[in-house]
Amino acid sequence: MRGAILIAAAAAVLCAALAVRGGSAASSPTYYRDVSPILDEKCASCHRLGGIAPFALTSAADAKAHAAGIVRMTRAGLMPPWMPGPDSAPLVGRDHRRLTGPELRTLADWAAADAPAGNPADRHTRPSRGAGLGGPGRTITLQPRRAYVPHAPGGGIDDYHCFLLDPKLGRSEFVTGALIQPQRTGIVHHVILYEVTGTQAAAASRLNAANGGRGWTCFGGPDLPPDAGGAGAIDRLGQPPWIAAWVPGHTTNALPGGTGVLLHKGALVVMQVHYNLIETAGPDRSRAQLRIRPASTHLIPLETHLIAAPVELPCPEGVSGGALCTRQRALQDEISKYGTEAAFIPYALLQLCGKTLADYPRDVGAGTSIRTSCSRPFGSTQTIYGVAGHMHLRGRDISVVLDPGTPKERTLLHIPAWDFHWQDVYYLKSPVRVTAADTVRVTCTFDNSKAAQPLVGSKQLQPRYVLWGEGTTDEMCLAMLSVANG
Numbered sequence: 001m002r003g004a005i006l007i008a009a010a011a012a013v014l015c016a017a018l019a020v021r022g023g024s025a026a027s028s029p030t031y032y033r034d035v036s037p038i039l040d041e042k043c044a045s046c047h048r049l050g051g052i053a054p055f056a057l058t059s060a061a062d063a064k065a066h067a068a069g070i071v072r073m074t075r076a077g078l079m080p081p082w083m084p085g086p087d088s089a090p091l092v093g094r095d096h097r098r099l100t101g102p103e104l105r106t107l108a109d110w111a112a113a114d115a116p117a118g119n120p121a122d123r124h125t126r127p128s129r130g131a132g133l134g135g136p137g138r139t140i141t142l143q144p145r146r147a148y149v150p151h152a153p154g155g156g157i158d159d160y161h162c163f164l165l166d167p168k169l170g171r172s173e174f175v176t177g178a179l180i181q182p183q184r185t186g187i188v189h190h191v192i193l194y195e196v197t198g199t200q201a202a203a204a205s206r207l208n209a210a211n212g213g214r215g216w217t218c219f220g221g222p223d224l225p226p227d228a229g230g231a232g233a234i235d236r237l238g239q240p241p242w243i244a245a246w247v248p249g250h251t252t253n254a255l256p257g258g259t260g261v262l263l264h265k266g267a268l269v270v271m272q273v274h275y276n277l278i279e280t281a282g283p284d285r286s287r288a289q290l291r292i293r294p295a296s297t298h299l300i301p302l303e304t305h306l307i308a309a310p311v312e313l314p315c316p317e318g319v320s321g322g323a324l325c326t327r328q329r330a331l332q333d334e335i336s337k338y339g340t341e342a343a344f345i346p347y348a349l350l351q352l353c354g355k356t357l358a359d360y361p362r363d364v365g366a367g368t369s370i371r372t373s374c375s376r377p378f379g380s381t382q383t384i385y386g387v388a389g390h391m392h393l394r395g396r397d398i399s400v401v402l403d404p405g406t407p408k409e410r411t412l413l414h415i416p417a418w419d420f421h422w423q424d425v426y427y428l429k430s431p432v433r434v435t436a437a438d439t440v441r442v443t444c445t446f447d448n449s450k451a452a453q454p455l456v457g458s459k460q461l462q463p464r465y466v467l468w469g470e471g472t473t474d475e476m477c478l479a480m481l482s483v484a485n486g
Contacts, residue, residue, distance in 0.1 A: 028109060028110070029107075029109050029113070029116075030110070030116045030117060030118025030119070031060040031064070031110070031115065031118055032119055032120050032122040032123040033118050034110065035115075038099070039057045039058075040058075041096070042080045042097060042099065043057050043079070044056075047062075064117070067111040067115040070107055070111065071107055074099055074107055075108070080097045080098070080099070081249065081419070081422040082094060082097040083415045083418075083419065084413055084414060085414040085416045088412065088413050089410065089411065089430075089432070090428070091413075092426070092427040092428070132179065132253070133178075133179035133253055133254075133289050133291055134177045134291070135175075135255060135260075136176050136293060137173075137174075137176050137177075137291045137293035139289055139292075140289070141287060141289050142193075142269055142271065142288045142290065143285060143286075143288070144163040144165070144271075144286075148284055148285070149282070149283050150281045150284060151281070152337075153217060153337075154336050154337040154338065154339075155336065156336075156471055157276060157456065157471065157472070157473070158275065158277065158337070158470060158472060159217070159274075159275040159277065160219045160274050160470060161215050161218065161272070161273050162217075162222050162223075162270050162271065162272045163271045163273070164208040164215060164268060164269075165271055165288075166269070167263065167269055169266060171265050172262060172264050172294075172295035173262075173263050173292040174260025174263070174292060174294070174295055174301070175244065175261040175263055175290050175291065176254065176260045176291045176292065177253050177254040177290070177291035178244030178290050178291070179253045179288070179289045180245070180250075180286070180287075180288045180289075181288070182246065183285050184281075185248070186279045187275050187278075188273060188275060188284070188286060189247075189274040189275065189276045189472050190245065190246060190247045190274045191245065191271060191286060192245045192246075192271075193242065193243040193245070193269055193270070193271055194269065194272065195240055195261075195267050196224065196240050197240075197267045199225055200224045200225065201268045203225055204222065204224055204268060205268070218272055219341075219342065219470045220338070220341065220342065220345070222240065222270045224270075240270070241303060242303075242304040243269065243290075244290075247423040248420065248421045248422070248423055249421055249422035249423040249424055250424050251424060252424050252426070252427070255302060255427075255482075256385050256427050258299060258300055259301075259385060260300070260302065261301065261302050261303070262301045263292070274470070274472075276471070278456050300484050301484060302482050303483055303485065304481070304482055304483075305481045305483055306479070306480055306481075307374060307376050307400075307478070308349055308352075308374065308468070308476070308479075309372045309373050309442050309444060309477040310346060310349040310350050310353060310374070311372060311444075311446075311467055311468040311469075311474075311475045312327075312346070312360035312372065312467065313364075313367070313370050313446055313448040313467075313475060314327075314363075314364050314367070314370075315448070315463045315464065316364060316365065316366050316450060316463060317363070317364070317366065319462075319463045324462060324464040325463070325465050326465060327467070329464075330464065330465040330466065331346070331467065334467060334470075337471065338471075342469065352376075353373075353374035355374075360372070366449050367448040367450075367463070368447045368449045369396070369446075369447065370445065370447075371443065371444065372446075372477055373444070374442055374477075375404065375440070375441040376439060376440055376441075377438070377439050378437075378438050378439070378440065380436050380485065380486075381486060382434055382483045382484065383432065383434075383484045384428065384431060384432045384434060384483050385427055385428060385431045385483065386425050386426060386480075387400050387412045387413045387425070387426055387428070387479065387481055388423070388424065388425040388426065388479070388480040389442070389444075389478065389479055390423065390476055390479075390480065392472055392474065392476060393472065393473065394446045394448055394454070394475055395418040395444060395475070395477075396445045397417070397418060397444070397445040398442070398445075398477070398479075399443050400412045400413045400440065400442050400481075401440070401443070402432070402438060402440055403438055403439055410432075412432070412440075413426060425482065431484075440479070442477060442478070444477035446475060449463070450463050454473045456473070
């Protein structure tokens, strides 16, 4: 009798254990029910066919193949990428890009259970944020008439090419959103859309016609005569005015509600594409889609202002680079690759920022932390809606700070771990109003050590003196502010 009782008890324990196991398996997260909503919402804007990420995460098979990496990168906080540090001002989109604790646990439990797919009928797809065109209004598409095969003049590996596009505006319109779609993301470094009117439009038309309607080479900018109207207290570092831009990692395609960039009646658009030819070039026909509304809607007009700092990166100690490590050789290289005007930019930036070469010592030790900065006055009352930073492959840290060194000091944007492949514009949750007496400072830190040199193909470049330059293997230190005047 006692034996029967023990056997029955053991059976009950075994059944309970099996029930627990069965219940655990049944309640394990599945791709279709639990994981796909997370990936669709916070990952698929980049991890999709044709996206900027190296692989897609839009199917059960895709996700399972990368399950371990998904858990590792999300647990470390490296994905989804949110580059601004916690000392940045409150920014729109942070909550949509960061994973919550429950979402992290769901991904971890799903991967631990061997990434089950589950029932496809359980999938409730939510549109990925940032993947498409946002903003109110109707959509127009701008694209060159024919494909262009990039080539690098002057023996370099970079080609800046400008295409002239006609939006055929019968009235002035506000651009409320822009989706720029590079056809060949492997070689497109950036795309900028400029508005050209009056004498600038006429000059652009002449340049385009002189090349049979195929556009023209345009290092530094569209190479058009200055607009007599001026650019305001904070220089745009040239004209014409920006409409929109794309860089690797860009996902923000709509302007803040109630704002727009004004396009005037009859205006033309210059699309500047920077091709970096580290990879094999092929025909490219990148395009832009604009969401537009009539100017009569009385939106707040936004402009892009640029604040740049000098770039002076000597060779690290212990490197016998010879002529490569001299500033004069660096200037000569820029002239040969980008033209004579390129040599003036390093001097102009020093003057613009009130600095001299004495502010940039030649002894930088290992060269792992070389800093530069520039402070500029606003010169007029403005409201800041958005902020972005830009460096190239040697960049490590960038910050944009209001009124540095004063009781009003405030960090708008700080990216403490710069990654060239994850760049974006960030809009402030609360726009910031500034006066003519306020200043803004951009600060960049670079690593020009031997180990940090860029790769061209499979070959790592030798250390050299690096200046502000147009190429991907040169450098920039640039802050971009999206502002409304007055």
